[in-house]
Amino acid sequence: MITIISGTNREGSQSLKLATKLQDMYQDLGEEVSLLDLRLLPSESFQPGAYANKPEALTQQFIAPVLGSKGLVVVVPEYNGSFPGVLKLFVDLLPFPESFECRPVAFVGLAAGQFGALRAVEQMQQVFAYRNAHLFNHRVFIPAAYKLFTEDGAIADNELESRLRKQAEKFTVFAHSLSPIKQ
Numbered sequence: 001m002i003t004i005i006s007g008t009n010r011e012g013s014q015s016l017k018l019a020t021k022l023q024d025m026y027q028d029l030g031e032e033v034s035l036l037d038l039r040l041l042p043s044e045s046f047q048p049g050a051y052a053n054k055p056e057a058l059t060q061q062f063i064a065p066v067l068g069s070k071g072l073v074v075v076v077p078e079y080n081g082s083f084p085g086v087l088k089l090f091v092d093l094l095p096f097p098e099s100f101e102c103r104p105v106a107f108v109g110l111a112a113g114q115f116g117a118l119r120a121v122e123q124m125q126q127v128f129a130y131r132n133a134h135l136f137n138h139r140v141f142i143p144a145a146y147k148l149f150t151e152d153g154a155i156a157d158n159e160l161e162s163r164l165r166k167q168a169e170k171f172t173v174f175a176h177s178l179s180p181i182k183q
C-alpha cells in the first residue's frame with residue numbers, strides 16, 4: 001500500500017486536490033492507496049496529552065496507514081517559507097522509530113510562489129533523513145499552485161501531469177524494491 005499525506009488542514013487546499021489526483025495515478029498503476037487528509041485529524045491530536053496517549057481515532061485512521069505502507073508520498077505546500085505546522089505536528093505524533101525507519105518517502109511540493117515549495121520540501125526531507133527514511137530523490141515542484149487545476153478540476157498543465165505520473169511510476173518501483181525494517 002502507498003500512503004499519501006496531504007500536508008495541510010486548510011479548507012479548500014490545493015494540496016488535498018492534488019493528493020486525490022495522485023491517488024488516482026497510483027491506483028492506475030495497480031497500487032492500493034490510502035489518502036491521509038489532515039483536516040480529519042481528531043481534535044484530541046491538538047491536546048498536550050496526545051504525544052503520550054494517542055487518540056484511538058488517530059491510531060486507527062492515521063498511524064495504521066503509515067505503519068502499513070510500502071511507501072509514503074508527502075504533498076508539501078509552502079507556508080511561510082517552510083512546511084505547514086500541522087504537518088510537523090502529525091510527524092511528531094507518529095510512533096518512533098518505526099513510522100519512518102527505512103521507509104521509502106517521495107515528495108511533491110506546491111506553492112503560490114515561483115520556487116514551487118523547494119524550501120518546504122528540502123526542509124521536510126531533512127526531517128525524514130534524520131528519521132532514517134529512504135528518500136526518493138525524484139521530486140516534483142509546482143509553482144503558481146492557484147493555477148494548478150482547470151475549472152472542471154483537471155490538472156491544467158499536461159507536461160506537469162506527465163511528470164507526476166513518471167514520479168509515481170518510478171516511486172512504485174523504488175518502494176517495492178525496499179522494505180521498511182520491522183522493529
Ligand SMILES: Cc1cc2nc3c(=O)[nH]c(=O)nc-3n(C[C@H](O)[C@H](O)[C@H](O)COP(=O)(O)O)c2cc1C
Nearest residue numbers: 010013014015077078079080081110111112113145
Ligand atoms: C499560512 C500560509 C502561508 C503561505 N506561505 C507561502 C509562502 O511562504 N510562499 C509561497 O509561495 N506560498 C505561500 N502560501 C501559499 C500556498 O503555498 C498555496 O496556498 C498553495 O496553494 C499550497 O497550499 P494549500 O494546499 O493550502 O492550497 C501560503 C499559504 C498559507 C495559507
